[in-house]
Amino acid sequence: MKKILFAVCTEGSGHTIQAIATKQFLNKNNYDVSCILAAEKKVGLPKFFTDEFNVVTFEGFDFVFDNHGKVVLWKTMLKNVIELPRLIYAFIKICKTIKQENPDTIVNFYEPLVGFSALLFPKINYISISHQNAMTLDVYPKINGYAIQKFFVKLINCITTIRAKKVALSYYEFNDDNVICCPPVLRQSSYDKSDKTEDFVLIYLMNQDLVPGLIEEAIKYPDIKLECFTRLTRNFECPHNLKLHKLDGKLFQEKMKVCKAVICSGGFETTAEAILNNKPVLMVPLPNHYEQYANCNDAEQHGLATYSTKIQLNKIPTTPSNNTDWFYTVESKLKSIFNI
Numbered sequence: 001m002k003k004i005l006f007a008v009c010t011e012g013s014g015h016t017i018q019a020i021a022t023k024q025f026l027n028k029n030n031y032d033v034s035c036i037l038a039a040e041k042k043v044g045l046p047k048f049f050t051d052e053f054n055v056v057t058f059e060g061f062d063f064v065f066d067n068h069g070k071v072v073l074w075k076t077m078l079k080n081v082i083e084l085p086r087l088i089y090a091f092i093k094i095c096k097t098i099k100q101e102n103p104d105t106i107v108n109f110y111e112p113l114v115g116f117s118a119l120l121f122p123k124i125n126y127i128s129i130s131h132q133n134a135m136t137l138d139v140y141p142k143i144n145g146y147a148i149q150k151f152f153v154k155l156i157n158c159i160t161t162i163r164a165k166k167v168a169l170s171y172y173e174f175n176d177d178n179v180i181c182c183p184p185v186l187r188q189s190s191y192d193k194s195d196k197t198e199d200f201v202l203i204y205l206m207n208q209d210l211v212p213g214l215i216e217e218a219i220k221y222p223d224i225k226l227e228c229f230t231r232l233t234r235n236f237e238c239p240h241n242l243k244l245h246k247l248d249g250k251l252f253q254e255k256m257k258v259c260k261a262v263i264c265s266g267g268f269e270t271t272a273e274a275i276l277n278n279k280p281v282l283m284v285p286l287p288n289h290y291e292q293y294a295n296c297n298d299a300e301q302h303g304l305a306t307y308s309t310k311i312q313l314n315k316i317p318t319t320p321s322n323n324t325d326w327f328y329t330v331e332s333k334l335k336s337i338f339n340i
Helices: 014-028 073-082 084-101 112-119 147-160 208-220 249-258 268-276 290-301 325-337
Strands: 003-008 032-039 055-058 105-109 125-130 164-169 180-182 201-204 226-230 242-246 261-264 281-283
Touching: 003 014, 003 084, 014 032, 014 105, 014 125, 014 268, 014 325, 032 084, 055 084, 084 112, 105 112, 112 147, 125 147, 147 290, 180 325, 201 249, 208 226, 208 242, 226 249, 249 268, 261 268, 268 281, 268 290, 268 325, 281 290
Parallel strands: 003 032, 003 105, 032 055, 105 125, 125 164, 164 180, 201 226, 201 261, 226 242, 261 281
Antiparallel strands: none
């Protein structure tokens, strides 16, 4: 049996969900994932993720956000330059873990420090899986501005695909000679649908600093019931129609199946899960976050979601896209990628 090691970017929950879903697929085909390399976060790693893996943590690259959830690019760059010795130490720890585990294959879900390790382990096969791998291709819809962030996406794409088989996750099928196009990689339980619909809107916020804006909207629309999941580290006073939950992967999935609509940030994975469950989707990208704006534009251009620059309950679409055939080809794609 081949030994497989995972590495995952822990910014948001999208890449961690992809890792869990890929592990489920590999386990079903008698492959075993020895452990997963993951960057620590101040708020901790979500329990639904740590319950699934033997996690080896390190101190990785960090984004800096302001009080409104906006990415502050210059602070992000300065922080990580100042903390370069910490990143070098993390890379040494990563390499020691790889040497100790001695895997046949490393599957990298967009973790740049692990991408560099491909230069030191030429006998190990690398597979790079991310939706970012699609974003720099000619077929991907383009948006104006964000020159510096676009440069960093290209740079990280180059780093995470060193010597790797490149897999580009996409809401829809496309052809490109440089990558393998693959549907969203979702947990097996995502495909179990419910015939029941309850009268509430499900919300996922990547950053709890966006909660005050949600509270304002909830007060404006008291007849709309809202249930929101985010990484909570403090208490909020909420109106009667808003319920806040700490991140809980299982409960979130249960709510996804029965809600009447979904509001989420501009992340790829939650949107994909909502589309699969035939839910109307309103995407709200984090301010000054190129990847999230690009995801929103991509989904809207292909008729899969609507997006708004801020949470606005009156902009929730009333009908889903019902365009999910592509999503159900994921298993055959993964078998091809892993040569099963």
